[in-house]
Amino acid sequence: MTDMKEITVASALQLHKGSHIENDLLLLDALAALPLPEEPRRMGCLLLALCTSGTARYTVDTIQHVVRPKDIIIISPGQVTDDYDLSEDCNGIGLMLSDRFFRESISGIHELSSLFLFSKNHPVCELRPEEVEMLSNYFHLLKQKVDNSDHHFRVETVKSLLQTLIYDISNAIYRIQNSEKHKHSRSEKIFFDYIELVERNFRHERRVGWYAAQLNITAKYLSESVKAISRRTPNAWIDYYVTLEMRVMLKNTAKSIKEIANELHFSNQSFMGKYFKEHVGMSPSQYRKT
Incomplete structure (x- = not known):
């Protein structure tokens, strides 16, 4: 096929x-x-x-x-x-x-x-x-x-x-x-609340369980709701925002890769490099040159 x-x-x-x-x-x-x-x-x-x-x-x-x-x-x-x-x-x-x-x-x-x-x-x-x-x-x-x-x-x-x-x-x-025609389902509300939380916290928090706790629901229920609405897992959304921020910082700032790793709360530059390559397909330094 x-x-x-x-x-x-x-x-x-x-x-x-x-x-x-x-x-x-x-x-x-x-x-x-x-x-x-x-x-x-x-x-x-x-x-x-x-x-x-x-x-x-x-x-x-x-x-x-x-x-x-x-x-x-x-x-x-x-x-x-x-x-x-x-x-x-x-x-x-x-x-x-x-x-x-x-x-x-x-x-x-x-x-x-x-x-x-x-x-x-x-x-x-x-x-x-x-x-x-x-x-x-x-x-x-x-x-x-x-x-x-x-x-x-x-x-x-x-x-x-x-x-x-x-x-x-x-x-x-x-x-x-926010009009009367588009009242959110329970899953939609969880999804949008989750995304708002991720947008505010992804730089320092990447545990799905933490986000579930903030929403007062189980990690399993959060995963089911997010997948039902977006067809992506909660982890995939966290990875999306983290890699997007990396791309923006690599292309639009003069910060070193080590500084970016520190700002995004990676344990070290090497770990961030592996994370970035896994999700983008190239190293941070290669991406910066493209």
């Missing part, structure tokens, strides 16, 4: 030569022009899209979703999409971000993560008219900046704009998350 193919910025660029920055960012000004795969595909990047006309049906992780005008679509890396069915007048705009480019754009703002996690189980949400206009304006401004290849700070300007865009999208998600 062959591995499932991924949808990445690079693979999309082979089909749509739109405004882009290498294999990290692609702006899609006509979603209807993209040929749809005829088999399940795993997302190897983040997709943010806005439906502007018509309707569409598709599945994310086997669950069917219906998209209508004013709906925002957020599909995260690792999720599987399939069973596409678009009306003849369906169209929209969107952008695709490599995981690396997304991480670099939001470095230092972990508190947005729990909002984007909400979208993993609610990948289609209806925006207000003013939010639709806001998203459209961001898209056109991003396109203008991406296309200006003579701008000396082109990439930095685009990252700054993306960070502002993500703040505004997260504000819309926060509103939707």
Whole structure:
């Protein structure tokens, strides 16, 4: 059995030569022009899209979703999409971000993560008219900046704009998350409370039992709830935040690897190096050079 193919910025660029920055960012000004795969595909990047006309049906992780005008679509890396069915007048705009480019754009703002996690189980949400206009304006401004290849700070300007865009999208998600239509199940509440705890404490606490105790539940119940909502174990989420922080510090600070190990409460630099290589596939010093 062959591995499932991924949808990445690079693979999309082979089909749509739109405004882009290498294999990290692609702006899609006509979603209807993209040929749809005829088999399940795993997302190897983040997709943010806005439906502007018509309707569409598709599945994310086997669950069917219906998209209508004013709906925002957020599909995260690792999720599987399939069973596409678009009306003849369906169209929209969107952008695709490599995981690396997304991480670099939001470095230092972990508190947005729990909002984007909400979208993993609610990948289609209806925006207000003013939010639709806001998203459209961001898209056109991003396109203008991406296309200006003579701008000396082109990439930095685009990252700054993306960070502002993500703040505004997260504000819309926060509103939707707390609306009457989206009351949390018990498992969802445990999951979001767990993620908030991890975001505050991952630098010095990596024991699942400790987090379970803070939530007044057993480690087993925490594991079952987190896996039911996110399809990841509690340990996997801790590893995600720790390695994300390592990546950000290695790329965006001049701190030595030993200083980073101390700041993240590893027993020594060697242990941190083994941990990083296990989860990222290369040593911290190799990653810093990439």
